[in-house]
Amino acid sequence: MLEERRTRSLVNCSLLFTLLLMAAMPLPASGQNVALARAGARASASSVYSGGRFYPPAGAIDGDRTGTNWENGGVWADDTVDQFPDWLRVDFAGARTIDRIIVTTVQDDYANPVDPGAGLTFALFGLSDFSLQYWDGAQWQEVPGGAIAGNRQVLREVNFRPLTTTSIGVLVTGALAGYSRIVEIEAYEPGGTAPAPPPPATPAASPSVRLAWDPNPEADLAGYVLVWGPSPGVYTQSWTLDATATTHEVTSLAWGSRYYFAIRAFNIAGVQSLQSDEVTVLTDPAPAYMRVDVP
Numbered sequence: 001m002l003e004e005r006r007t008r009s010l011v012n013c014s015l016l017f018t019l020l021l022m023a024a025m026p027l028p029a030s031g032q033n034v035a036l037a038r039a040g041a042r043a044s045a046s047s048v049y050s051g052g053r054f055y056p057p058a059g060a061i062d063g064d065r066t067g068t069n070w071e072n073g074g075v076w077a078d079d080t081v082d083q084f085p086d087w088l089r090v091d092f093a094g095a096r097t098i099d100r101i102i103v104t105t106v107q108d109d110y111a112n113p114v115d116p117g118a119g120l121t122f123a124l125f126g127l128s129d130f131s132l133q134y135w136d137g138a139q140w141q142e143v144p145g146g147a148i149a150g151n152r153q154v155l156r157e158v159n160f161r162p163l164t165t166t167s168i169g170v171l172v173t174g175a176l177a178g179y180s181r182i183v184e185i186e187a188y189e190p191g192g193t194a195p196a197p198p199p200p201a202t203p204a205a206s207p208s209v210r211l212a213w214d215p216n217p218e219a220d221l222a223g224y225v226l227v228w229g230p231s232p233g234v235y236t237q238s239w240t241l242d243a244t245a246t247t248h249e250v251t252s253l254a255w256g257s258r259y260y261f262a263i264r265a266f267n268i269a270g271v272q273s274l275q276s277d278e279v280t281v282l283t284d285p286a287p288a289y290m291r292v293d294v295p
Helices: 017-023 057-061
Strands: 002-003 044-045 087-106 128-137 140-148 155-175 183-188 210-214 223-227 237-242 248-251 256-265 279-284
Touching: 044 057, 057 087, 057 183, 087 128, 140 155, 155 183, 210 256, 210 279, 223 248, 237 248
Parallel strands: none
Antiparallel strands: 002 279, 044 087, 087 155, 087 183, 128 140, 128 155, 210 248, 223 237, 223 256, 256 279
16 A cells, blocks of 8 residues: 655664764755755754743744644744743854845744735734844844834844854844744845745545654653655654654555655754655555455
């Protein structure tokens, strides 16, 4: 029922491994979002929510503006209710020249998110006051036009004259409902157009696949995030697994479809590793009849 074609097997994704991998990654092409984890960027934050759900800084650089994986690793939230400022920082894989930063915060109907295009507003959970900043090599500076006050837009885009930096950050001084929540932060090189977010995956009801990976040896390992989607590097689904997991079965895949899987480790501070190599899976065409396997 399922044909599995592995271009490369899932590799041990320890934090040490990903640091070595990051150093060997190619530079992104002109116009790309250089704040993506898969472009070698890393995210950190002033704090990470510790109330039993999973809101790591890495969730804000996973390439998903919608916040589909809310409470499951796709959004960053701080841990200091009603206390500001909070900050989220993104370190690029080296110096980059950028001329645009986009910040996306949480939609009111976060359980049924849509493409947060211009004009989509919030009234419940978003960032109201914040500063977009960059590191000039000695201190943090605000990008031109980066002081945002009284915001009610889910997606805020700031354009400016090109500048070169190794890091950007969001300094949050006000947010609704007590917490700073960022779905995605993006930074673009000149000449690029921001891509539309990937569409949400539509689960089907037939094939499944079981994936396996080598255990991560890190002492502070807290678990894994398994991600998958319909195109290379485009992950529309994820699943958080505990530190003892080495296999996982993904069900409800569509017949006659190709999927791309990868896995990341995260530590007790919520920091995610870079992802493993992708596994490509092609399911069989829909059968003309129902087959039942018996012992």
